[in-house]
Amino acid sequence: MAIFPPEKRIWWKEPLHGFELVWIGICLVWAIVMFGTMIVWHVIGEQNLSNTAYRIDPDVFAARTEAMVTQYTVREEGDTGIPVVHPPAGSDVYLQASLWQWYPILELEKDKEYRLHLSSIDWQHGFSLQPTNINVQVHPGYEMVITLKPNKAGEFGIVCNEFCGIGHHNMLGRIYVVE
Amino acid sequence: MADATLFRTCPDTGLPVHLPAQRLIKANAVAGVLALALGGLQGLMVALTRWPDLQLLPAEAFYTMLTGHGLNVLLFWIIFFEVAILYFASAILLKSRLAAPNLAWVGFVLMAVGALTTNYAVFQGDSSVMFTSYVPMRASPLFYLGIILFAVGALIGCFIFFATLVIAKDEKTYEGSIPLVTFGALTAAIIAVFTIASGAIILIPTLLWSLDLIPEIDPLLYKVIWWAMGHSSQQINVSAHVAVWYCIAAMVLGAKPLSEKVSRMAFLMYILFLQIASAHHLLVEPGISSNWKIFNTSYALYLAVVGSMIHGLSVPGAVEAAQRRRGFTRGAFEWLRKAPWGNPAFAGMFTSLVYFGFLGGISGVVMGAEQLNLIMHNTLYVPGHFHATVVAGTTLAFMAITYLVVPLIWRREIMFPTLAKWQPYIFGLGAAGISLFMMGAGTLGVSRRHWDINFTDAALSFSYPDTAFLMMALNGLSGLLAAIGGVMFVVIVVSSILFGKKRGDDAAETNPVIGVGGGQAVASYGSEGTLKLPGTMILVGVFFIAFFLYYWVNWKYLSEVWPLS
Ligand code: HEM
Ligand SMILES: [Cu+2]
Numbered sequence: 001m002a003i004f005p006p007e008k009r010i011w012w013k014e015p016l017h018g019f020e021l022v023w024i025g026i027c028l029v030w031a032i033v034m035f036g037t038m039i040v041w042h043v044i045g046e047q048n049l050s051n052t053a054y055r056i057d058p059d060v061f062a063a064r065t066e067a068m069v070t071q072y073t074v075r076e077e078g079d080t081g082i083p084v085v086h087p088p089a090g091s092d093v094y095l096q097a098s099l100w101q102w103y104p105i106l107e108l109e110k111d112k113e114y115r116l117h118l119s120s121i122d123w124q125h126g127f128s129l130q131p132t133n134i135n136v137q138v139h140p141g142y143e144m145v146i147t148l149k150p151n152k153a154g155e156f157g158i159v160c161n162e163f164c165g166i167g168h169h170n171m172l173g174r175i176y177v178v179e
Numbered sequence: 180m181a182d183a184t185l186f187r188t189c190p191d192t193g194l195p196v197h198l199p200a201q202r203l204i205k206a207n208a209v210a211g212v213l214a215l216a217l218g219g220l221q222g223l224m225v226a227l228t229r230w231p232d233l234q235l236l237p238a239e240a241f242y243t244m245l246t247g248h249g250l251n252v253l254l255f256w257i258i259f260f261e262v263a264i265l266y267f268a269s270a271i272l273l274k275s276r277l278a279a280p281n282l283a284w285v286g287f288v289l290m291a292v293g294a295l296t297t298n299y300a301v302f303q304g305d306s307s308v309m310f311t312s313y314v315p316m317r318a319s320p321l322f323y324l325g326i327i328l329f330a331v332g333a334l335i336g337c338f339i340f341f342a343t344l345v346i347a348k349d350e351k352t353y354e355g356s357i358p359l360v361t362f363g364a365l366t367a368a369i370i371a372v373f374t375i376a377s378g379a380i381i382l383i384p385t386l387l388w389s390l391d392l393i394p395e396i397d398p399l400l401y402k403v404i405w406w407a408m409g410h411s412s413q414q415i416n417v418s419a420h421v422a423v424w425y426c427i428a429a430m431v432l433g434a435k436p437l438s439e440k441v442s443r444m445a446f447l448m449y450i451l452f453l454q455i456a457s458a459h460h461l462l463v464e465p466g467i468s469s470n471w472k473i474f475n476t477s478y479a480l481y482l483a484v485v486g487s488m489i490h491g492l493s494v495p496g497a498v499e500a501a502q503r504r505r506g507f508t509r510g511a512f513e514w515l516r517k518a519p520w521g522n523p524a525f526a527g528m529f530t531s532l533v534y535f536g537f538l539g540g541i542s543g544v545v546m547g548a549e550q551l552n553l554i555m556h557n558t559l560y561v562p563g564h565f566h567a568t569v570v571a572g573t574t575l576a577f578m579a580i581t582y583l584v585v586p587l588i589w590r591r592e593i594m595f596p597t598l599a600k601w602q603p604y605i606f607g608l609g610a611a612g613i614s615l616f617m618m619g620a621g622t623l624g625v626s627r628r629h630w631d632i633n634f635t636d637a638a639l640s641f642s643y644p645d646t647a648f649l650m651m652a653l654n655g656l657s658g659l660l661a662a663i664g665g666v667m668f669v670v671i672v673v674s675s676i677l678f679g680k681k682r683g684d685d686a687a688e689t690n691p692v693i694g695v696g697g698g699q700a701v702a703s704y705g706s707e708g709t710l711k712l713p714g715t716m717i718l719v720g721v722f723f724i725a726f727f728l729y730y731w732v733n734w735k736y737l738s739e740v741w742p743l744s
Binding site: 010011012013014015016017019020023024026027028030031034035037038039041042045046047048049050051053055077080082101105118122123124126128129130131132133134135136137138139140141142143144146147148149150151152157159160161162163164165166168169170171172173174 | 629632
């Protein structure tokens with residue numbers, strides 16, 4: 001038996017053990033590395049989401065999309081009646097999400113940059129470009145402008161990956177990338 | 180002062196048990212298990228529908244079922260159980276009476292009525308909006324009303340907990356600092372208040388909007404505030420299940436934390452650094468700047484992650500130290516090999532720890548990096564991640580502690596002990612399977628909340644890679660395994676409660692559920708003395724290497740997608 005009973009200690013006055021201290025140090029350094037990586041990627045990385053977005057009236061957005069379609073439609077997709085639009089490289093391109101369609105079909109040129117304007121005219125939708133795997137949220141009333149450079153030719157699907165009601169799984173669009 | 184006739188003395192732990200608290204713990208735990216039974220079944224239906232060769236349910240039923248699944252398991256099961264934990268960690272562990280039991284019953288009834296109301300709305304079929312209910316998609320007013328009632332009930336539970344802490348301090352039922360498990364529960368309760376406040380700020384206007392009393396709710400604003408609730412509520416779960424890990428380690432092995440200071444600091448970090456961690460749910464939204472995203476995901480998310488990584492050392496460390504004290508000192512891992520793997524409470528606790536850290540923790544941080552989120556947002560990677568955290572982690576931990584709660588609080592022996600021995604492994608394996616395979620499918624781009632990845636009725640066509648279909652089949656099989664584990668759990672618990680052999684006063688000797696010194700360890704303050712823990716060092720080393728490698732692999736994946744800015 002000790003002569004004095006053990007004192008009831010208060011937790012924040014306890015000593016720190018070296019072993020735990022080392023681990024905490026490693027964790028903190030790792031947290032800083034991960035923090036720094038995001039910033040560094042903004043400088044050296046090629047995949048950074050755009051910070052350009054505007055509030056927009058859905059009717060205005062629909063009108064701009066329609067204007068692009070009228071100007072640059074090159075054909076219709078099979079018997080679906082959906083226009084395929086081939087805007088000039090470097091131009092402003094509109095993609096409109098609605099229940100349950102991505103409109104129109106875009107035809108882009110490989111390794112050329114485009115300013116892609118994304119918005120919805122009704123509910124939220126999810127722009128999921130496959131198989132390259134780029135996923136961006138699409139809101140009604142907000143227009144996001146992404147500068148995009150397709151680096152592979154081929155046929156790409158745009159899946160809607162934000163649940164948008166009963167026709168959600170039929171909401172499938174397309175982007176052609178040509179040489 | 181407390182009325183002595185309202186207490187019994189627990190023959191297993193020696194703790195005085197306040198009977199009104201005991202009744203409330205039972206009621207909340209049972210309600211939780213019922214929600215889990217319903218929600219788990221819905222999860223199975225969902226998983227079997229997403230198995231492309233089976234596609235069990237038609238589209239409309241699928242979306243309804245998925246909405247119900249998210250609500251019943253994520254909200255109702257987890258939060259009912261957490262209220263039971265709050266009452267246990269305050270009244271029982273502090274040897275106190277519970278504050279205002281009648282009010283606590285009001286809270287319980289509100290929660291029950293709320294859960295039933297929302298389920299009713301969902302089963303009507305006009306509220307298939309998913310548990311996130313993003314505007315402008317609209318559910319019936321009852322849907323929002325039910326959730327609000329449930330939240331008010333849960334808030335009452337939190338205040339009962341705080342009031343009980345005050346009473347215990349006033350009546351000097353304990354000396355010095357509160358026990359660590361209670362401290363963890365306190366963390367959870369504080370975060371819960373913040374969570375519920377955010378929920379009220381967004382759901383009350385949404386209810387009014389669904390009644391046409393408010394013309395419009397901005398969809399982006401909705402998400403920012405909704406996730407202040409949605410993310411913080413996950414931090415409640417983490418705090419609660421970490422407290423449960425410490426609790427089980429203490430009760431079964433007499434384990435004490437390596438250092439009370441470190442473990443408590445780690446809990447505090449959850450409170451300090453979570454507020455705007457909701458940012459990592461908003462990484463690919465328009466109109467939110469990169470600066471905001473980076474600042475809020477890193478300072479808030481990473482420091483909370485550091486908290487979890489600290490627990491990731493101190494929980495296995497506490498187990499190792501306790502085992503070494505008990506004489507398992509050979510090599511680096513005798514303590515682990517000779518751990519009580521046949522005890523479902525311990526087995527569930529330790530597997531929950533491993534799955535949560537390796538699967539849930541790592542994937543969550545990776546997904547929360549601003550740019551990496553581009554290749555994961557709203558793919559199945561997201562549900563893959565949170566089935567590791569909240570199913571293989573939280574749910575498994577809560578199941579594990581139930582194996583202690585039934586004998587101690589209900590005073591019944593666990594029926595079907597052999598089945599119980601296997602249950603954590605089967606459920607854990609199933610849960611880990613759905614996590615991994617959904618993450619796999621998500622990496623291949625497969626969308627979450629999607630009825631038909633063949634796009635049979637779409638005007639255009641697109642095919643995911645074949646591997647994705649394999650992943651979805653394996654996900655279905657794992658879902659089946661998890662469901663079997665879930666059914667085993669419900670059957671064992673319900674039959675033990677109803678028909679289990681009454682646990683006599685001598686059971687503490689003949690069939691102990693509490694390890695030597697367990698009752699003392701869980702209800703008092705104190706750190707472990709010696710700290711020679713080679714096994715734990717190896718474990719955290721392996722964890723760190725896995726984390727490190729997987730993190731950079733994902734930047735590699737990102738660097739291959741179309742350049743964008
Ligand atoms: C038998 C066990 C379970 C199985 C088989 C299962 C399976 C699934 C599947 C396949 C999805 C659908 C993913 C999608 O299509 O987007 C899902 C969603 C979900 N699960 Fe589970 N799950 C189980 C248990 C749980 C538990 C215990 C929890 C929570 C504690 C949980 C929480 C969720 C949530 C929050 C969602 C998201 C719902 C949404 O997207 O709105 N699950 N689950
Ligand atoms: Cu959609």
